[in-house]
Amino acid sequence: MTAEDELVHTIKHCVLFIQKNELEKAEQLLHVALRQAQQIHHQLGITYIYDVMANLALQREQLEKAKNLFVAVTQRIMTDGASEDDPRVIHLSVKLARVTHLQKDYTTAQIGYDWCLEKLKQLFERDPSDNNKQLLAMAEDWYGRLFLDVDRCEEGLRLMKTSLDRMKEIPDVEKEHLVVQLNDIGTVCDRLGQTDESIQYFNEAIEMANTLEMDDLGTMYVNLGRAYMKRQLLDAARKSCGHAWKLGVMSKNKEVKKEAESCIKQINNLL
Incomplete structure (x- = not known):
């Protein structure tokens, strides 16, 4: 196996660790890959590793480190003529x-x-x-x-x-990405008093999330319940927050369970 083959092998392992969300291991191995690339003066490899490191730092919210690395990658590719x-x-x-x-x-x-x-x-x-x-x-x-x-x-x-x-x-x-966007847009609509529109977005988010395994599903049901409450659709609100409560209990998510209970209490106060 050549030194370049070893470098490629190490980088592939780094990417696997990132995909499995084992970020600490990925970080350690990236430094090994960087040393390998520097020893054989593999400039493209060095640039690629800096880029992976930068994205990993952003993912881990190590912001100053991410900024320095993104700047370094930009400088390297512009020096190469980009x-x-x-x-x-x-x-x-x-x-x-x-x-x-x-x-x-x-x-x-x-x-x-x-x-x-x-x-x-x-x-x-x-x-x-x-x-x-x-x-x-x-x-x-x-x-x-x-x-x-x-x-x-x-x-x-x-x-x-x-x-x-x-x-x-x-x-x-990724469908998960669309679900997050739909739920967040629903939240902004709700903040701006566009309640009917927020209900549409929350429903679309929930419909899509139900086909996936998403931890945030209970929170989406609470959001929908609160929006129904604003429109005085109390039966629909109770059903939505009740479902959120069940999800909270089943997934042992205390935060969702608490939010759902608070929502149901508010509905009861309106009756």
Whole structure:
């Protein structure tokens, strides 16, 4: 086995650990892979490992580390001749905007998202592939969430809906991702007093989540129950929160059980 074969083998193991959510093991092995790549001066390998490390740091909310690594990857590929219009550079810039957003540096993040969306829309016009559509949708969703964080919910909701519409058009998109988007959009509609619309989104989220094994299903039923309560549809509200309570008991989720009990208590007070 050549040194390059060994490097590929190590990287494959890193990716497997990440897929199995064994992130600490992945982190340790990535450092082994980096040493291997540096010893044989495998520049593409080094760049790839930095990129995996950056994404792992973002996943683990090690934000400063993620930022430094994303910057390093961007610098490396631009030194190799990539322009700022290169899809890889735009992709990294979206991740950097996300990191600064999570660091609550909203002004810098907004400048980053604005730049990325402009570039992504141009890229998507040139090449309307599913990959580019998914990247554009991801950027819109994240930007929408920034607007929620700065209390500009109408703008946030508009971007999140656009993102959801794009995501639904992508054949192999993860259903779990769509469920989270649907539930979150329902929550924003509810916050803005658009109760009927929130009920539609919560119902769609629950319908899809019922085909998957999702821990958040009980919370979605509570959200739906509270929305029904606002519309004075108390039977439907009781049924929804009652189902949430059952799910909470079955999954030993104390938080969901408590939320459901609080919801049922509120309904009883309205009768």
